[in-house]
Amino acid sequence: MIYDVIIIGGGPSGLMACNVFEQENINYLLLEKNEKLAKKLLISGGKRCNVTNNLSIDQFIASLNLKHKKFLYHALKDFGPIEIIDFFKGHGLNLVLEDNLKYFPETQKSSSVLEALVKDLDMNRVKLNHGVKRIDQDNHVFSIHTAHEIFQSKHVVIATGSNSYPTTGSSGDGLEFARYLNVETIPFTPAETYIYSNEIVEKYKDLQGVSINQTKVKINGTNMSYTGGLLFTHFGLSGPVILHASEDIYQALLKDKVSISFSLIEQSREELIQLLDQAKNNKLFIVKFLETITTKKLAQKMIDLAGIENRNMNEIAKKDINHIIENLTNFTVSIDKVQSRDLAFVNAGGISTKELDPKSMEVKHKPGLYFIGETVDLHGPIGGFNITIALSSGHMCAKHISYKLKS
Numbered sequence: 001m002i003y004d005v006i007i008i009g010g011g012p013s014g015l016m017a018c019n020v021f022e023q024e025n026i027n028y029l030l031l032e033k034n035e036k037l038a039k040k041l042l043i044s045g046g047k048r049c050n051v052t053n054n055l056s057i058d059q060f061i062a063s064l065n066l067k068h069k070k071f072l073y074h075a076l077k078d079f080g081p082i083e084i085i086d087f088f089k090g091h092g093l094n095l096v097l098e099d100n101l102k103y104f105p106e107t108q109k110s111s112s113v114l115e116a117l118v119k120d121l122d123m124n125r126v127k128l129n130h131g132v133k134r135i136d137q138d139n140h141v142f143s144i145h146t147a148h149e150i151f152q153s154k155h156v157v158i159a160t161g162s163n164s165y166p167t168t169g170s171s172g173d174g175l176e177f178a179r180y181l182n183v184e185t186i187p188f189t190p191a192e193t194y195i196y197s198n199e200i201v202e203k204y205k206d207l208q209g210v211s212i213n214q215t216k217v218k219i220n221g222t223n224m225s226y227t228g229g230l231l232f233t234h235f236g237l238s239g240p241v242i243l244h245a246s247e248d249i250y251q252a253l254l255k256d257k258v259s260i261s262f263s264l265i266e267q268s269r270e271e272l273i274q275l276l277d278q279a280k281n282n283k284l285f286i287v288k289f290l291e292t293i294t295t296k297k298l299a300q301k302m303i304d305l306a307g308i309e310n311r312n313m314n315e316i317a318k319k320d321i322n323h324i325i326e327n328l329t330n331f332t333v334s335i336d337k338v339q340s341r342d343l344a345f346v347n348a349g350g351i352s353t354k355e356l357d358p359k360s361m362e363v364k365h366k367p368g369l370y371f372i373g374e375t376v377d378l379h380g381p382i383g384g385f386n387i388t389i390a391l392s393s394g395h396m397c398a399k400h401i402s403y404k405l406k407s
């Protein structure tokens with residue numbers, strides 16, 4: 001039998017495509033290499049799955065690090081956060097808003113998200129334990145090779161994910177298929193992950209657990225900066241702002257040594273100088289003053305780093321005050337390593353968007369061949385961006401194929 005379409009990969013992007021094909025009565029088949037579907041989705045968001053967010057399309061796109069972020073406009077317009085919330089509601093699952101940004105299932109279980117995604121699917125069309133090894137194309141028909149069988153199809157949708165958390169099944173196979181079929185790829189590299197700093201381990205171990213609610217992180221020597229929460233860990237730094245900056249730090253490390261700078265307090269340098277003057281007039285002890293603008297731990301660390309005792313501020317030399325000002329407003333540390341792509345939450349890289357039609361995800365020079373989800377060079381920060389990209393690109397692609405088959 002020649003199928004109308006074969007989808008390779010049963011993660012959120014592949015499953016959303018299947019939902020459209022089911023609804024449109026298309027003769028499809030889903031091939032999944034694992035013994036169960038969507039292993040990564042099940043562990044996502046601490047097993048609660050942050051499905052999407054409450055951003056408008058413009059805000060969503062503006063939040064991405066990607067140079068080619070506008071590529072996503074059509075997919076999000078076809079099926080963005082609002083349509084995703086409606087889809088799950090229509091499949092018996094309400095999504096609830098958290099932190100005025102993220103939508104999670106009301107059950108607080110990622111398994112409910114998977115249940116909704118498979119609710120309407122005909123499971124006879126899903127073949128588990130069918131890892132695809134190779135794809136050939138001959139006269140507009142694709143032959144899809146698994147270990148024991150060959151399937152044929154008029155269209156192929158590759159939804160195999162990236163190389164992050166390969167134990168979930170996302171082991172970079174999409175890029176292998178693309179290379180074999182002469183489609184341009186960009187190697188997968190880590191994104192949305194932790195960073196390692198020997199300087200922090202050696203010099204600032206005592207800051208482990210200190211978190212800064214909102215700070216601006218600059219990668220020194222570049223014009224790149226990011227805003228968000230930051231956390232000192234036993235190996236380096238974490239927190240949303242670090243996760244977001246990690247892919248650029250990774251790229252910067254490939255070229256040279258990297259240091260980053262950030263403020264440890266909410267106040268600007270000018271505001272801090274004013275506050276210090278007031279504290280001096282009030283004859284406050286330095287630690288007492290520092291504790292009004294930061295934590296006990298950081299206050300003590302600042303005077304340790306300046307090499308001074310806790311004394312009346314009038315007795316502290318200007319150079320030592322300047323040292324404290326610099327550390328509080330422009331704390332600088334060298335970075336040695338970014339977490340590996342295997343352990344990063346998502347990967348940068350994938351199928352080059354230059355190869356794809358943004359209105360369909362079809363390879364421009366290979367009609368019938370499509371790539372969707374994280375296997376494409378598309379990803380976002382934490383906050384439901386990545387599952388949204390998977391669902392949205394899967395939906396638009398499947399709509400396009402269904403329309404093509406019916407016209």
Ligand SMILES: Cc1cc2nc3c(=O)[nH]c(=O)nc-3n(C[C@H](O)[C@H](O)[C@H](O)COP(=O)(O)OP(=O)(O)OC[C@H]3O[C@@H](n4cnc5c(N)ncnc54)[C@H](O)[C@@H]3O)c2cc1C
Binds near residue numbers: 162168345
């Ligand atoms: C720990 C963790 C937490 C996360 N939390 C969130 C979150 O809360 N919100 C969010 O938006 N994003 C989150 N993400 C990212 C998000 O899970 C992914 O971006 C998303 O799952 C990508 O979907 P996908 O369908 O493109 O690929 P995947 O989910 O990776 O699915 C790919 C599927 O293809 C199958 N496959 C691979 N190769 C083959 C082959 N050769 N043959 C057959 N099948 C194959 C795999 O087994 C897998 O089932 C998280 C990621 C991680 C690692």
